[in-house]
Amino acid sequence: MSKIFISCALPYANGPCHLGHLRSTYLPADIYARYNRMIGNDVLMVCASDEHGTPIAVKADNENIKPIEVSKRYHDMIADDIKSMNISLDNFTRTTDERHYDIAQNFFLDLYNKGYIYKKDITQLFCENCNKFLPDRYVEGICPVCGSEARGDHCEKCGRVLDPTELEDPKCLTCGSTPVIKDSYQYFFKLSEFQDVVENYIDNNINLPPNVRNYAKNWLKEGLNDWVLTRDMDWGIPVPLDEALGKVIYVWGEAFLGYISSASQWSDETGIKWEDYWNDYVVHFIGKDIIYHHSIFWPALLSAYGCKMPDNIYAGEFLSLEGQKMSTSKNWVVWISDFVDQFDPDLLRFYLTINAPLNKDTDFSWKDFQRRNNDGLADVIGNFLHRTFTFTHKFFDGKIPEYKGPSDEDMEFEKLIRELPDKVGEFITDYEFRDGLLEIFRVCKLGNKYFNDQEPWKAVKENPQKAANTLYLSNQLAKTLAIVLKPYIPTKADAIAEIINIDIPEKWDEAIVPLPAGHEINKAKPLFKKIDDDVIDAQIAKLNETLKITEEKEDENMSDIITIDDFDKVEIKIGQIKEAEKIEKSDKLLKLQVDIGDEVRQIVAGLAKFYDPEELIDRKVAVVVNLKPAKLFGTLSEGMILATGESGALLTPDECEIGERIQ
CATH class of the missing domain: 1.10.730.10 (Isoleucyl-tRNA Synthetase; Domain 1)
Known part of the structure; x- marks a missing residue:
């Protein structure tokens, strides 16, 4: 008999579960767990709701409530969703439990004392209006790689992992103002020291499925950089160092440990050692969007701690809906709670399993x-x-x-x-x-x-x-x-x-074992009924109607639609660049002195990647002159030069007079 430690990826507690969560993670884990129990293996299957991180804090800010109220609301919803689908977890807990805090802080201290975590001075975005440093999800701006709208941690369009200071035209998500860059410090994990360890783990672990192995190997090709492990915010697990006031452990630095804290809580209740399961065979069931976290960061952290790495990481591919990518913001989604209100949950378990192999994207x-x-x-x-x-x-x-x-x-x-x-x-x-x-x-x-x-x-x-x-x-x-x-x-x-x-x-x-002759069976009951067309048509109509309502609301609230009166508020003048120089420590920004007719303005512009300073001297440009002054890299900027985002092409009104206003 084998002991098997099974974990499901921690659902993020800022919303209930939809079909994609079930298909990629909880359902395959449950099938595997139920079978292994039936063949006599000793299974421990655990999970927890992931309750820290900036999205929950942002949602709480928007609702003017405490983050714990948001996470508690959705933890309860998620627990109900999982239970309604007959997912046979042995324990489902929370990362806000005291046990999880203790385990995460002790884990951090162990790595710090071993020299794997170190303090490093960095620059960070700081909102002067909110008077706080801005963690990644508190910033939105333009991706410097593809020019799309992006969050402070990554661009969803091109998939690039970003640092908030890399964003072009960054905005504070709370107040909308432009943040400045200030000196600060964070704690980093020496991920770079584990390049060989992780490569060996990926190359020689015969259990890993191809999609996990290939994804990880692509990441490893670029070489591992040290990984920032802390954030400046109130919501999260405090860094257990006296000098680190106001800093919390990054959610991905402690969420993995939800597997351990959930198992530890189960051990307290049963008197059985969870470590025996971990030391025998460990398999994580996750979605493919968090492969690199589990195949690179997590094994490196475990190696640093001196703990066995997972035997297998099984990643389910994505589930789309009616041929389109699921979108919770547009309500293009089927929530588990809505499904079980109308249908037997086993019908969904059946369909999501038989529709396509788990290692391929599929459609509901x-x-x-x-x-x-x-x-x-x-x-x-x-x-x-x-x-x-x-x-x-x-x-x-x-x-x-x-x-x-x-x-x-x-x-x-x-x-x-x-x-x-x-x-x-x-x-x-x-x-x-x-x-x-x-x-x-x-x-x-x-x-x-x-x-x-x-x-x-x-x-x-x-x-x-x-x-x-x-x-x-x-x-x-x-x-x-x-x-x-x-x-x-x-x-x-x-x-x-x-x-x-x-x-x-x-x-x-x-x-x-055959049924013996003479064994009496009960009368037949209808087990599987056909679903009528009108039932399905109603579901399709409901889905399309919610999408329509959401899009109409978006149209009503579109911030990019303005009136002529709004446009009149923007004062754009023709200016001429008189001086241009690079800003120290920045590879994107130039400091310009621009003559706008009645005065010379100092303007910081993200043009360094497109122009040498000498090329800009005497160039005529279009300048927004009534923009609120801001500091970028500690340099005052008193306007904005109009240029395209992707190529940096300047709007050059050569035939206009300096100081002339664009109407």
Whole structure:
């Protein structure tokens, strides 16, 4: 018997769960955990809500409440979502628990005392209006790589990881003002020292799936840089050093430890050591958007601490919706709570598993969901079970008939039934969950063919033993289905077991133990119903309506639509650049002296990547002159030069007079 430590990626507590969360993480983890428990392995499956970080703090600021109120609200929603989908976690806790704080701070101190964490002077964006340094998510601006709107930590369009000081035209997310750059300090983890360790882990760990290995190797090619491990904010786990007032551990520096703190809490409640599971076999189930965190940062942190690294990291690919990327902001999403209000959760578990392999992106379509349910669950599995149970009651008083003198067809079908559990188990062991479910369907389809070919409704009169053998074997497959379907659709599997009149199966090897002749089964009940067109049409209409409402609200609130009166407030004059020089320590900014007719203004412009200072002398430019002065890299800027964002091309009104206003 093996001990297996299974973790699900921590759901971020700033919203409830949608179908994408379930498909990539919780469902595959649950299938794997349920199967391993059934074959006798000792499984510990844990998770926690991830409650720190700037998005929660920003949401709390917007709602004028405390961050803990936001995280508590969504923790409860997430817990309900996970429970509603029958995810068999052994423990689900929170990263705001005292136990997690203790573990995270002790972990930080251990690495600090070993010399793997060090203090470093840096420059950071500072909002003078809010009087605070701005962590990454508190800043928005323009990506310096692709020119798209970006957050302070990364650009969603090009995927570039960013430092807030790299953003062009940065704005404080709280007040909208332009921040300045100030000297500060943070604590860094010596990630660069673990390049060889992580490379060895990636190259030699035979368990890692290709998508995780390839993603990590691409990151490693560029070489690992030291990683900032702290932030300036109130919301989070305080850095446990007297000198570090007002600093918290970066959420990705402590969220991983939610696996450990959840397991530790479970140990307190059960008296069983969680370490025994970790030291045997560890597998993390995550989404592909956090592969590099788990395959690079986490192994390096564990190595520094002196702890075993995970044996496997299984990353589910993305789920789109009706051919489009899911968007919670546009309400282009199906929430788990909404789904279970209308449908049995096992239908979703089934569809998300059979729709595509976990290592490929796939799409949720309401019409395809209906088709898979009606043509698969109802017509294949449901039809086979219903006929088996109905004819057993009709011809044999609901009792398993005797099996005698089997034909070649009987023995061939019997062999399929005996082999099914091992084949499905092998697929699940190899994390090929869809293939295991497809194998079940393959045998069920053959079961329907066998039933049709044997024609027990005729044979019961012409050849009673043939009918008896048919119903005997069909009931054996029904029992096998009650067991092999348990990891996938546990509620429906239990319902099958109830009709067969056996205890709820907990052991996988029970699948090959035949029901004895004379065993009495219960009357058939409808297990898998077809979904009508109007039900699905209503879901599609609801989805499109919520998107329409959201887009209409966005149109009403579009900040880029202004009136002529708004435009009149912007004063743009023609200026001429008289002096230009680079700003020390900046590779983007130039300090310009610009004649605007009645005075000379000093303006800081992000043109250094596009022009040498000498090229700009005497160039005429368009200048916004009534912009609030701001400091960039400690240099006063009293206006804005108009230029394109991507190429840096200046608007050059050569035929205009200096000081002339653009109307």
